[in-house]
Amino acid sequence: MFFTKRPIELPSLENALPGRNHEIDTALNHFVLNTPLKGPIPDGFAEAMFGMGCFWGVERIFWQIEGVWTTAVGYAGGHTPNATYEEVCSGMTGHNEVVYVVYDKSIVSFESLLKLFWEGHNPTQGMRQGNDQGTQYRSGIYCYDVDQRMASFASKNLYQQRLDLNNHGKITSEILDVPKFFYAETYHQQYLAKNPDGYCGIGGTGVTCPIGVDA
16 A cells, blocks of 8 residues: 555565464454454355455445445455465565455345456556555455356456457456455454545556446
8 A cells, every 4th residue: 555566476475474373463344334343144145355455445336336234444365374464565464465255145246246356456567556566466356256256267258358348458356265364453344434534545447347237
């Protein structure tokens, strides 16, 4: 965050920071929605996880959606257990800044969340999002089941076609099975609700994703 440039190559397991055995302290309840950050998840609800750059602004996108029950920010996709924010920012954990979403499938679909994902940031920038450069700002979808994985790849193909028509580059987003999620520190949770004038460096391409319409 704050117009930073950091390492753009992921560390190996051998080179990654060791981390720690205990969890980092975080909030118990959502500052906006007043729902628990760590569950239990209500019956019939589902989970999703996205990386779109600075997680402050990304989380705000999702908590505003009808049918989203709770959101939390954290670190995932790397090697270092229970990493701190400072460690993630060093580029030596391999983690991405991600947003964890729990949603009511009867109100909002995973495909609708994918549409927000593609349109809410620029997925062609590699280890960068806007002015923020570093491995923790990479674009990613982390799938909880086969259906999410299939939907993610299908939406990627559709969106790439639209990007091509508008002279944008190739999508660099990683689409992976969900890794272990480590909750970020308390002050990061719902940061922009607590700090309405805080930094938000994400921005989309302006190209509409054709999920849910005639492609």
